[in-house]
Amino acid sequence: MGSDADGFTLPQPDPAFEFPHDHGPHPDFRIEWWYVTANLTGADGAEYGIQWTLFRSALRPEAPGSERGGWRAPQIWFGHAGLTAADRHFAAQTFARGGIGQAGATADPFAAWINNWAMTGRAAPGDDALDRIDLTARGDGFGYELALTAGGPLMLQGRGGYSVKSPRGQASYYYSQPHYSVSGTLDLPDGPVAVTGQAWLDREWSSQPLADSQTGWDWFSLHLSDGSKLMVYRLRDADGPDFIPAGHVGPSGAARYLPDGAVELTPLDTARVAGREIPVRWRVQWDEGGVDIVTEPLNAQAWMDLNVPYWEGPVRVHGSHQGRGYLEMTGYE
Template sequence: MNAKLLVCALFWPLAAMAQGFAGLGGSADGFDVPQPEYQFEFPADHGPHPSYRIEWWYLTANLTGEDGRDYGIQWTLFRSALKPFETAGWQSPQIWMGHAALTTPERHFFAERLSRGGIGQAGVTADPFEAWIDEWRMAGPTLQTLTLTANGADFGYDLNLSASGPLVFHGENGFSVKSADGQASYYYSQPGYAVQGTLHLPDGDVAVTGNGWLDREWSSQPLSADQSGWDWFSLSFEDGDKLMAFRLRGGRGDYTSATWINADGSSRSLPDGSVIFTPLETSRVADRDVPTDWRVSIPDEDLDIRVQAQNTQAGMETRFQYWEGPVTVSGSHKGRGYLEMTGY
């Protein structure tokens, strides 16, 4: 097999995701699919689930430097499977992909790593927790206390994270519905990390502190066939409350879901239609028009906010393209957070 064919064979699931993310709406093809009333087991569920097609460990952080400037970082490990099982060595059907990014007010740095499973180059263990691809690591004795490291050609970071507050389960006890047809994922978060460490930038190192948010999600068919992308918000407000909210865009209209997280860690799910998402302004990012200024409102929660990109050019020009960057929040609630947009 020549090199190009080998790459296509190894990373076909990722190529499907690149096609407007429509690959996430395809058939489950023998993989397990999420069911209601799943009983989570920890620490095991912090680890991989090879009988499901796709999975990710996704951490973002809003940071402030000793220089007084605001920064954002992303660290993500994706698992995508060719077949619904795991085997050792080069016969493993598991594909791993890592994304790392660092956003400043003026620049957006990113890097990507790829690996076949079964050979030790990438993977996740649950106890003690460790997620890695090459030298990039998110690791700790448990998910509550982590070290995080990644680097690209002209950036890097070394961070320490310590969580307060409980895990938050989205949807119905972690069963997160994504469409009117019932497609779903298992989805929980740890939104309460305190972060401190060092960013490595072309102009030198910067000591930073801030707050981090980890998302864990796995499924085999999370979208309907007509859904082309999503807009996802993770927002932390100055009063200690938090909000996770997303809309999935489809030919039959939008599907929305949200979780309101109180300052004490308790949470409640907000069903489809509770959140109103209104794009206000778009930015030209690479060759796409992407909404980077939003109004988000939840009438039942007295929330009416404006969410604006810290740097409109936070495009992830990776094998599948998306936008991911830190945002500021003003209006009825003030704060910071992260925004992810796919399918534009």
């Protein structure tokens, strides 16, 4: 994430997004992703979580309009999928080359896919292309088919979609759709499970989003009981203080950027996961907003044992607010 960006386009302040164009790929940037997490409940009240992520990574820069096709295309695509229950966790990954149809993304009509995994738009004419999407993935022992419908607008993260990652200036373009309702089916070893719930989508692209001294992140997306949404993450820095930006959508739908330090993240308890001590229970405090909550994992062993390993799973929220959400933690080697 912090490697050389020479020749690639860098994000600039005050972006002017163009939709649906920006829902599609940006090959002049080095890396980007389409990322969904969902908190789900079965008919019997059992809780589940799913993750779906498509990454695009460029081997070399390409100017817009000059993209090469076939095997000459410099785009590498890979996908991660997870499914978590209280007593089990599944993870899968898949890889593909761009330019030969194995993987890719289009803005209009919207679609993002890799091999047999897909995020497919089905929005009505005149609506945002991400307002209604179908999501599918399948791995060893699990799969899911979900329909997502947005009940609110896109949320621009950072300052108008320009998301600074460190005091040294690394940044990305970043927006979210945190307002999805979900219905569909999980496929588990003991049979299909009908589920409903809430989902959160992130879109982000950049060419050098982290500083070299930043070793990983702890990222939360939270659906709170008053109807508000909170996104906050801690970028851990070996050379100085951690960087903790956030974004909030109030019950009325008003969104605001919360600068570094407005929200405090405090790890409370760890669990032994895959031979590592992982901080799985957290306190999240935003004094100005009256938020003082604790997050608890649905399954502390939600380890994504993939090519790049990390912790990712659903969390429950209690304290000043009740709720559910997702936590991702990287860089715990």
